[in-house]
Amino acid sequence: MRFDVVTIFPEYLAVLDVSLLGKARREGLVDVHVHHLRDFTFDRHRTVDDTPYGGGAGMVMKAEPWALALEHVAAASPAPAVGERPVLVVPTPSGRPFTQATARELARREHVSFACGRYEGIDERVFGWAEERFEVRLVSLGDYVLNGGEVAALAMIEAIGRLVPGVVGNPESLVEESHEDGLLEYPVYTKPSVWRDREVPPVLLSGDHGKVAAWRRSQQEERTRDRRPDLWGAFTAPGPDGSER
Ligand code: 6GU
DSSP: OEEEEEESOGGGGGGGGSHHHHHHHHTTSOEEEEEEGGGGOOSTTOOOEEOOTTOOSSOEEOHHHHHHHHHHHHHTOOOOSTTOOOEEEEEEEEEEEOOHHHHHHHHTSSEEEEEOOOTTOBOTHHHHHHTTTSEEEEEESSSSOOSSSHHHHHHHHHHHHTTSTTSSSOTHHHHTSTTTSSSOOOOOOOSOSEETTEEOOGGGGSOOHHHHHHHHHHHHHHHHHHHOHHHHHHHHSOOTTSOOO
Protein backbone atom coordinates (compact mmCIF):
# COMPACT_ATOMS: atom_id res chain seq x y z
CA MET A 1 0.00 0.00 0.00
CA ARG A 2 1.22 3.50 -0.87
CA PHE A 3 0.83 6.73 1.15
CA ASP A 4 1.74 10.19 -0.16
CA VAL A 5 1.80 13.27 2.06
CA VAL A 6 2.00 16.87 0.85
CA THR A 7 3.05 19.38 3.54
CA ILE A 8 5.12 22.49 4.21
CA PHE A 9 6.67 20.63 7.18
CA PRO A 10 8.06 17.34 5.81
CA GLU A 11 10.13 16.98 9.05
CA TYR A 12 6.90 16.22 10.91
CA LEU A 13 6.59 12.95 9.01
CA ALA A 14 10.09 11.74 9.97
CA VAL A 15 8.67 9.57 12.77
CA LEU A 16 7.21 7.24 10.13
CA ASP A 17 10.72 5.73 10.03
CA VAL A 18 10.36 4.27 13.54
CA SER A 19 8.41 1.51 15.24
CA LEU A 20 5.94 -0.80 13.52
CA LEU A 21 5.32 1.41 10.48
CA GLY A 22 9.05 1.94 9.97
CA LYS A 23 9.57 -1.81 9.95
CA ALA A 24 6.66 -2.26 7.53
CA ARG A 25 8.25 0.32 5.23
CA ARG A 26 11.61 -1.43 5.30
CA GLU A 27 9.85 -4.73 4.56
CA GLY A 28 8.06 -3.14 1.59
CA LEU A 29 4.56 -3.64 3.02
CA VAL A 30 3.86 0.09 3.00
CA ASP A 31 5.47 2.75 0.88
CA VAL A 32 5.45 6.37 2.14
CA HIS A 33 6.37 9.41 0.03
CA VAL A 34 6.51 12.88 1.58
CA HIS A 35 6.42 15.96 -0.66
CA HIS A 36 7.32 19.54 0.22
CA LEU A 37 4.61 21.91 -1.02
CA ARG A 38 7.19 24.68 -1.48
CA ASP A 39 8.88 22.57 -4.16
CA PHE A 40 5.82 23.39 -6.30
CA THR A 41 6.28 27.18 -6.13
CA PHE A 42 8.37 29.30 -8.49
CA ASP A 43 8.77 32.70 -6.81
CA ARG A 44 11.82 33.84 -4.82
CA HIS A 45 10.07 33.37 -1.48
CA ARG A 46 8.44 30.05 -2.36
CA THR A 47 5.07 31.54 -1.34
CA VAL A 48 2.28 29.12 -0.39
CA ASP A 49 -0.21 31.50 1.25
CA ASP A 50 -1.99 34.79 0.75
CA THR A 51 -4.65 37.00 2.39
CA PRO A 52 -8.29 35.81 2.35
CA TYR A 53 -10.83 37.32 -0.07
CA GLY A 54 -13.57 38.96 1.98
CA GLY A 55 -11.11 39.80 4.73
CA GLY A 56 -10.64 38.23 8.12
CA ALA A 57 -7.83 36.90 10.22
CA GLY A 58 -5.01 34.67 9.04
CA MET A 59 -3.80 33.45 5.68
CA VAL A 60 -5.15 31.01 3.10
CA MET A 61 -3.08 28.47 1.17
CA LYS A 62 -2.87 29.32 -2.53
CA ALA A 63 -4.47 26.93 -5.03
CA GLU A 64 -1.73 26.58 -7.68
CA PRO A 65 1.05 24.99 -5.58
CA TRP A 66 -1.53 22.45 -4.35
CA ALA A 67 -2.66 21.66 -7.91
CA LEU A 68 0.94 21.10 -9.07
CA ALA A 69 1.79 18.97 -6.03
CA LEU A 70 -1.36 16.87 -6.36
CA GLU A 71 -0.80 16.39 -10.11
CA HIS A 72 2.66 15.09 -9.23
CA VAL A 73 1.17 12.69 -6.66
CA ALA A 74 -1.59 11.51 -9.04
CA ALA A 75 0.99 10.80 -11.76
CA ALA A 76 2.89 8.54 -9.34
CA SER A 77 -0.24 6.64 -8.31
CA PRO A 78 -0.08 2.86 -8.73
CA ALA A 79 -2.83 1.70 -11.13
CA PRO A 80 -5.92 1.54 -8.90
CA ALA A 81 -8.68 -1.06 -9.16
CA VAL A 82 -10.91 -0.39 -12.19
CA GLY A 83 -13.26 2.53 -11.73
CA GLU A 84 -11.51 3.56 -8.51
CA ARG A 85 -9.74 6.89 -8.12
CA PRO A 86 -6.92 7.10 -5.56
CA VAL A 87 -8.08 8.59 -2.24
CA LEU A 88 -7.08 12.10 -1.16
CA VAL A 89 -7.60 12.72 2.55
CA VAL A 90 -7.73 16.35 3.66
CA PRO A 91 -7.27 16.47 7.46
CA THR A 92 -9.45 19.28 8.80
CA PRO A 93 -11.49 19.89 11.95
CA SER A 94 -14.45 20.64 9.65
CA GLY A 95 -14.32 17.18 8.06
CA ARG A 96 -16.32 14.00 8.65
CA PRO A 97 -15.21 11.96 11.71
CA PHE A 98 -12.33 9.51 11.21
CA THR A 99 -13.26 6.19 12.86
CA GLN A 100 -12.00 2.61 12.94
CA ALA A 101 -14.46 1.94 10.09
CA THR A 102 -12.75 4.69 8.03
CA ALA A 103 -9.36 3.15 8.78
CA ARG A 104 -10.58 -0.31 7.75
CA GLU A 105 -12.04 1.03 4.52
CA LEU A 106 -8.90 2.98 3.59
CA ALA A 107 -6.62 0.02 4.42
CA ARG A 108 -8.23 -1.81 1.48
CA ARG A 109 -7.18 0.92 -0.97
CA GLU A 110 -3.94 0.74 -2.91
CA HIS A 111 -3.12 4.46 -2.68
CA VAL A 112 -4.07 7.02 -0.02
CA SER A 113 -2.69 10.57 -0.10
CA PHE A 114 -2.89 13.39 2.46
CA ALA A 115 -3.07 17.13 1.78
CA CYS A 116 -1.87 18.74 5.01
CA GLY A 117 -3.06 22.34 5.21
CA ARG A 118 -1.85 25.01 7.62
CA TYR A 119 -3.05 28.51 8.46
CA GLU A 120 -6.79 29.08 7.92
CA GLY A 121 -6.98 26.34 5.28
CA ILE A 122 -6.58 25.68 1.56
CA ASP A 123 -8.39 27.67 -1.17
CA GLU A 124 -11.73 25.80 -1.44
CA ARG A 125 -11.49 25.51 -5.24
CA VAL A 126 -8.67 22.98 -4.87
CA PHE A 127 -11.06 20.35 -3.52
CA GLY A 128 -13.49 20.55 -6.45
CA TRP A 129 -10.58 20.54 -8.89
CA ALA A 130 -9.00 17.51 -7.19
CA GLU A 131 -12.22 15.44 -7.62
CA GLU A 132 -11.19 14.80 -11.23
CA ARG A 133 -8.16 12.81 -10.11
CA PHE A 134 -8.95 11.72 -6.55
CA GLU A 135 -11.78 10.58 -4.36
CA VAL A 136 -11.54 13.55 -1.97
CA ARG A 137 -12.37 13.03 1.71
CA LEU A 138 -12.37 15.85 4.26
CA VAL A 139 -11.73 14.07 7.56
CA SER A 140 -11.48 15.17 11.21
CA LEU A 141 -9.88 13.37 14.15
CA GLY A 142 -12.22 14.96 16.67
CA ASP A 143 -13.69 18.15 17.98
CA TYR A 144 -10.55 20.12 18.75
CA VAL A 145 -8.17 22.18 16.63
CA LEU A 146 -4.62 21.26 15.64
CA ASN A 147 -2.26 23.76 14.02
CA GLY A 148 -2.13 21.79 10.80
CA GLY A 149 -2.95 18.46 9.19
CA GLU A 150 0.44 16.80 9.77
CA VAL A 151 -0.18 15.27 13.21
CA ALA A 152 -3.65 14.19 12.06
CA ALA A 153 -2.16 12.56 8.94
CA LEU A 154 0.38 10.71 11.13
CA ALA A 155 -2.42 9.37 13.32
CA MET A 156 -4.47 8.27 10.31
CA ILE A 157 -1.47 6.65 8.58
CA GLU A 158 -0.76 4.67 11.75
CA ALA A 159 -4.41 3.61 12.16
CA ILE A 160 -4.66 2.58 8.48
CA GLY A 161 -1.15 1.14 8.08
CA ARG A 162 -1.47 -1.27 11.02
CA LEU A 163 -4.50 -2.86 9.31
CA VAL A 164 -2.48 -3.70 6.18
CA PRO A 165 -1.91 -7.48 6.19
CA GLY A 166 1.51 -8.36 7.65
CA VAL A 167 2.17 -5.02 9.39
CA VAL A 168 0.95 -6.24 12.80
CA GLY A 169 2.70 -9.55 13.55
CA ASN A 170 -0.23 -11.29 15.25
CA PRO A 171 -3.45 -10.56 13.30
CA GLU A 172 -5.49 -11.85 16.28
CA SER A 173 -4.42 -8.80 18.27
CA LEU A 174 -6.35 -6.68 15.72
CA VAL A 175 -9.63 -8.48 16.40
CA GLU A 176 -9.97 -8.02 20.18
CA GLU A 177 -9.40 -4.28 20.11
CA SER A 178 -11.31 -1.24 21.26
CA HIS A 179 -13.76 -0.12 18.57
CA GLU A 180 -13.59 -3.32 16.50
CA ASP A 181 -16.79 -4.72 18.04
CA GLY A 182 -18.36 -1.38 19.04
CA LEU A 183 -17.20 -1.71 22.66
CA LEU A 184 -14.11 -0.45 24.50
CA GLU A 185 -11.36 -2.94 25.37
CA TYR A 186 -11.38 -4.85 28.69
CA PRO A 187 -8.65 -4.16 31.31
CA VAL A 188 -5.46 -6.24 31.19
CA TYR A 189 -2.98 -7.39 33.86
CA THR A 190 0.38 -9.18 33.96
CA LYS A 191 2.75 -10.60 36.60
CA PRO A 192 3.13 -10.25 39.56
CA SER A 193 -0.37 -11.27 40.73
CA VAL A 194 0.01 -8.91 43.72
CA TRP A 195 1.77 -5.60 43.07
CA ARG A 196 2.12 -2.95 45.80
CA ASP A 197 -0.83 -4.54 47.64
CA ARG A 198 -3.00 -4.47 44.52
CA GLU A 199 -4.40 -7.80 43.33
CA VAL A 200 -5.27 -9.05 39.87
CA PRO A 201 -9.03 -9.84 39.66
CA PRO A 202 -9.18 -13.47 40.92
CA VAL A 203 -11.31 -14.68 37.97
CA LEU A 204 -8.28 -14.16 35.70
CA LEU A 205 -6.29 -16.66 37.80
CA SER A 206 -9.15 -19.21 37.91
CA GLY A 207 -8.25 -21.03 34.71
CA ASP A 208 -11.96 -21.06 33.78
CA HIS A 209 -11.97 -19.72 30.20
CA GLY A 210 -15.75 -19.32 30.11
CA LYS A 211 -15.76 -17.26 33.31
CA VAL A 212 -12.81 -15.16 32.05
CA ALA A 213 -14.62 -14.41 28.77
CA ALA A 214 -17.84 -13.47 30.57
CA TRP A 215 -15.96 -11.19 33.00
CA ARG A 216 -14.09 -9.47 30.17
CA ARG A 217 -17.31 -8.92 28.28
CA SER A 218 -19.02 -7.38 31.31
CA GLN A 219 -15.99 -5.10 31.84
CA GLN A 220 -16.20 -3.99 28.20
CA GLU A 221 -19.88 -3.16 28.59
CA GLU A 222 -19.39 -1.35 31.92
CA ARG A 223 -16.53 0.78 30.57
CA THR A 224 -18.38 1.65 27.41
CA ARG A 225 -21.54 2.64 29.31
CA ASP A 226 -19.47 4.71 31.74
CA ARG A 227 -16.91 6.39 29.45
CA ARG A 228 -18.67 6.49 26.10
CA PRO A 229 -22.45 6.76 26.41
CA ASP A 230 -22.49 7.67 22.68
CA LEU A 231 -20.96 4.30 21.70
CA TRP A 232 -23.12 2.47 24.25
CA GLY A 233 -26.26 4.01 22.74
CA ALA A 234 -25.25 2.88 19.25
CA PHE A 235 -24.29 -0.57 20.55
CA THR A 236 -27.60 -1.15 22.34
CA ALA A 237 -29.81 0.41 19.63
CA PRO A 238 -32.09 -2.11 17.92
CA GLY A 239 -30.81 -3.43 14.57
CA PRO A 240 -32.53 -2.39 11.29
CA ASP A 241 -34.94 -5.35 11.64
CA GLY A 242 -35.79 -4.31 15.21
CA SER A 243 -33.76 -7.20 16.59
CA GLU A 244 -31.89 -6.88 19.86
CA ARG A 245 -28.15 -7.50 20.15
CL1 6GU B 1 -7.92 16.02 10.87
N1 6GU B 1 -6.85 18.40 11.18
C1 6GU B 1 -6.61 19.52 11.87
N2 6GU B 1 -5.84 20.47 11.32
N3 6GU B 1 -7.10 19.76 13.07
C2 6GU B 1 -7.87 18.80 13.59
C3 6GU B 1 -8.14 17.61 12.93
C4 6GU B 1 -7.61 17.45 11.71
N4 6GU B 1 -8.93 16.86 13.69
C5 6GU B 1 -9.14 17.55 14.78
N5 6GU B 1 -8.51 18.73 14.73
